[in-house]
Amino acid sequence: MLAKRIVPCLDVKDGKVVKGVQFKNHQIVGDIVPLAARYAEEGADELVFYDITASAHNRVIDKSWIRRVAEQIDIPFCVAGGISSIEQAREKLAFGADKISINSPALTDPSLIERLQDEFGRQCIVIGIDSYYDAASDSYKVKQFTGDAAATRDTQWFTQDWVQEVQQRGCGEIVLNVMNQDGVRQGYDLKQLSIVRELCDVPLIASGGAGTMAHFKDVFEIAKVDAALAASVFHQGIIDIQELKRYLRSQHIAIRY
């Protein structure tokens, strides 16, 4: 049976992991490779590296850290952040990234999705969507440029419409990051994720809000997502991946062990 995936997300800046990560016995700060190896060893099914260097600046950045990860890590990983052209995507994939995730640039130019799909195949094209609940219109809407608080802006897209648009254009997977929940650790937005799941024929990754092991169970069971992404609960040692997977198995969720 296809296993539900547990996906830690790491913020990378200038080739280093930005926030410290707390494992059971010690803390690793900085080096990407030992950190990634540690998560892989603990049972992470996939890793996402969110390159925050790239998103706010437009300079040429050394991406050789992607190669170092690919050389040593034997689980799939995705690189997100700052990919707005075929060439930038090619560079990441050539270094060994299995997937690339596009967010703001796809909103600026949706045709980028088709061009990436034609060039590399849909299996490696992930679309990240930052969605929030807009109380005024009682609807879900998409935000752009969330990597930089000053640049963040609302778009004209309703989340459901954008989810359908990116699938038609050929993405292979969607990460739905629900912003109202992000960092609050009150649980994934099950209602919104369930709505999107209904519209989503490609694999769906939930992001934003994980605080307890039960939140993971709920998002798999109720929202029926394929994967759950989280950052702080793993980095701060609040949830141990091995324990999480044991717990989910005991709750009869299909989990790789």
Add this chain to the structure above:
Amino acid sequence: MSQHANSTVIIDTGCANLSSVRYAFERLSKDVVVSDDHRVIKGATRVVLPGVGTAGAAMASLNNKQLVALIQSLDQPVLGICLGMQMMTEKSTERGERDSSDRTVAEKSACECLGLIPTSITDLDSQGLPLPHMGWNQISPSSHPLFNGIPEDSYLYFVHSYKAPLSEFTIATCEYGERFSAAIAKDNFMGVQFHPEKSAEVGSRILSNFLAMNTQTFNQPLNQTSWQLDRESRA
């Protein structure tokens, strides 16, 4: 051209992202070469045919590099990975997406493949489950030497939307909406639909099994013509 005593040559197909496959073999062996040189490939102890992208684009690339006849002539163990496996079959219904000028034609006719294993690639019928089939899924391996020491229900990493159906050439199965070939083989040619290079320890074990093979492995007369699948035989 030096002939390596125990070399593994990964064919440079020209359009695939080879890095991950190369790194995975390099973690296990010191003698790994990526090449499209005919003599290097011909002289290898074993050959890997990687592949990401679409069957049409990948076959076009092999044709451009005049590698088709060469691959067909190989008698050492050859391992196709993912699209590489699909290319080992006779044909694929996957259209070459990069072939935009010829798209309508490509959609109607199947893509001719290498014809090393007599089966064909068709759409995976996921019965409404999300596609691509992406993530870790369990396999039911046969007694084929590629799966030495691989337990029933081991998890491997898959990413695909097309499949080799079950056939006499199936050496491992997987299920996603329907049961399909997780791996196929004929003589010295074998292919896996999953990505062993991305499948942690289990994948590494499968690659090690392949690294233990050489021309002799499949040249001895075999008592069996097909590899027994445990699950099917129990059922």
